[in-house]
Amino acid sequence: MRKLIDKLSNAHTLTAEEYRSLLLCEDAVTNSYLQEKAQQTTITRFGRNVFIRGLIEISNRCRNNCLYCGIRKSNTMVSRYALSRETILACCREGYALGFRTFVLQGGEDLSQTDDWVEETVRSIRREFPDCAITLSLGEKTKEAYQRFFDVGANRYLLRHETFNETHYRVLHPSEMSRNHRLQCLEWLKEIGYQTGTGIMVGSPGQTIDHLVEDLLFIERFRPEMIGIGPFIPHADTPFANEPAGSIDMTLKLLSIFRLMHPSALIPSTTALASLSPDGREQGILAGANVVMPNLSPSSVREKYSLYNNKAAFGSEAAEGLKELEKQLERIGYTISYLRGDYNYV
Numbered sequence: 017m018r019k020l021i022d023k024l025s026n027a028h029t030l031t032a033e034e035y036r037s038l039l040l041c042e043d044a045v046t047n048s049y050l051q052e053k054a055q056q057t058t059i060t061r062f063g064r065n066v067f068i069r070g071l072i073e074i075s076n077r078c079r080n081n082c083l084y085c086g087i088r089k090s091n092t093m094v095s096r097y098a099l100s101r102e103t104i105l106a107c108c109r110e111g112y113a114l115g116f117r118t119f120v121l122q123g124g125e126d127l128s129q130t131d132d133w134v135e136e137t138v139r140s141i142r143r144e145f146p147d148c149a150i151t152l153s154l155g156e157k158t159k160e161a162y163q164r165f166f167d168v169g170a171n172r173y174l175l176r177h178e179t180f181n182e183t184h185y186r187v188l189h190p191s192e193m194s195r196n197h198r199l200q201c202l203e204w205l206k207e208i209g210y211q212t213g214t215g216i217m218v219g220s221p222g223q224t225i226d227h228l229v230e231d232l233l234f235i236e237r238f239r240p241e242m243i244g245i246g247p248f249i250p251h252a253d254t255p256f257a258n259e260p261a262g263s264i265d266m267t268l269k270l271l272s273i274f275r276l277m278h279p280s281a282l283i284p285s286t287t288a289l290a291s292l293s294p295d296g297r298e299q300g301i302l303a304g305a306n307v308v309m310p311n312l313s314p315s316s317v318r319e320k321y322s323l324y325n326n327k328a329a330f331g332s333e334a335a336e337g338l339k340e341l342e343k344q345l346e347r348i349g350y351t352i353s354y355l356r357g358d359y360n361y362v
């Protein structure tokens with residue numbers, strides 16, 4: 017098994033069967049060797065620096081009905097909100113003063129935030145913050161819309177494919193959504209020139225080891241600049257309310273594998289990891305992640321952007337908790353980098 021890890025570390029690729037056996041391996045010594053290799057690779061590439069991104073959750077309205085998601089259209093228990101452009105700009109100003117140089121606008125597919133509105137919002141942020149990166153995570157749009165957002169200043173786009181396997185995709189999504197369309201969107205984003213992020217939830221209902229192998233092979237081929245993976249966590253008001261949460265260990269293992277597969281990738285230690293375990297974020301960093309995304313949304317709406325139960329949004333998960341985050345990272349020997357942290361940038 018060590019040979020496989022060395023091979024992945026040197027050649028950045030494995031066969032499906034090799035990935036499968038690595039995922040199935042439960043030997044603690046082997047798994048800590050994998051983690052050490054991933055950690056070393058991250059440090060060699062980025063030093064002991066962790067990039068920060070200010071996350072602004074711009075709307076919890078969504079036209080989609082993904083079965084796992086707390087803000088799905090059919091969830092009538094959610095109190096819905098959408099931020100105005102002025103509020104988003106105020107969040108950016110607050111973030112800029114704290115030292116953030118990347119703003120991530122994430123939201124449900126809110127039909128009231130039209131393409132024109134998003135374009136104008138990106139334009140306004142770009143005008144006021146010429147030195148910052150703008151990341152969008154607003155779901156599936158037309159190619160023309162992605163192009164318009166890019167042309168006025170958006171640099172990066174996060175769109176998890178969620179699962180590469182078509183049958184599994186149908187377990188997680190209603191019939192009007194399609195895996196092929198999701199993948200098409202990812203292709204468009206790359207073609208246009210975005211630094212593109214994709215990824216999965218680990219332990220989503222119905223997920224098998226073979227599905228994970230398909231995800232690994234897809235991400236190996238697609239070469240995203242950013243890779244977002246976090247455990248699935250159930251939300252009480254969704255059809256998956258009684259499903260178990262994904263495994264932290266499997267999430268960390270995948271994180272390490274992705275680091276060895278794509279050494280330069282920007283890989284966040286996700287909020288979902290931090291929500292499942294008090295030291296989840298630090299564990300993610302030690303397994304090879306190099307990005308954290310503290311919450312810059314107005315605190316009045318944070319609880320409403322409830323994708324899953326007990327989602328962390330305060331303390332060191334919050335932008336105003338940067339000092340606390342700094343201390344947590346210091347304890348494991350890392351520091352916050354206040355650089356923009358573009359792909360390939362050290």
Ligand code: SAM
Pocket residue numbers: 084085086122123124125153154155156174175176178216217246247248249250251288323324
């Ligand atoms: N609408 C955009 C999209 O579809 O990409 C962005 C918002 S969506 C809520 C962001 C991500 O949240 C999804 O890609 C999904 O992986 C994650 N997510 C949603 N529900 C989750 C859950 N119950 N547990 C863990 N992650 C979840």
